[in-house]
Amino acid sequence: MIRLAQKADFPRDVSNEVLVRIDGLRLTYGLDVPFVRYYTDGEGALLAVMDGVGIFHATAVTDEWCAFLAMNPDVSQVHCSDRIGRELMESGIWQGRVGVTMNYVAQMLDAADDAVCTAPYLPSVYDLLKEHFPGISPFESWYPDVSHRVRHGNSHISVILEGERVVSTAMTVAETDTAAVLGQVATHPDFRRRGLAGRCIKSTISQCKGKELYILPVNENAQRLYEKLGFIIEGGWAELRRT
Secondary structure, eight states: OOEEOOGGGSOSSOOSHHHHHHHHHHHHHOSOOTTEEEEEOSSSOEEEEETTEEEEEOSSOOHHHHHHHHHOTTOSEEEEEHHHHHHHHTTTSEEEEEEEEEEEOSOOOOOOOTTOBSSOOHHHHHHHHHHHOTTOOOHHHHHHHHHHHHHTTSOOEEEEEETTEEEEEEEEEEEOSSEEEEEEEEEOGGGOSSSHHHHHHHHHHHHTTTOEEEEOOSSHHHHHHHHHHTEEEEEEEEEEEEO
């Protein structure tokens, strides 16, 4: 039976990108805030729901989970592994896209890049991201979440500035004590092909101090960049919306 999750329901070994996102929310906000809900079936499956997005980890999609996700009014999108995503899409309720998940296997970086700012003005970061990611959360929800994570050490961010303007950025979008997910990598079109995104990613990696790192390329160009930086394919992701 699906129920609200308790601390004991969260695994000690956070072994994939989806679990990093779920446990990262728990470490950032705890279990008792009204704007995040966590569910489990007691058999290892976990669902975290925030701002209409359900982050779902399971080894298989049972009929109970399929019905729960379909009928939950707080879930309009689902992020999960590619295999679970394909199972959900077979129901006809969800449609979306899948891609590869990459894991960092190169030597951890220690040297700082003096040209990279690691404490930027977040509204300027959002100005760049909203041009690059049309589906990004509204500023009113993005800013409180990111600023809270940064203040509490649950997110690290790197940018390159042209004057006071953010022209390239990368950050961790989820972190636990042992792992992190990198994302929201963007460079202004006028400043591309200069290696700026790679420098921001390297700076963010160096801030993660030996954590296991995941990144989700959204296209082949991004995948090639991440391969050059030391990431390899180790799984897949899915992002779904209601049909």
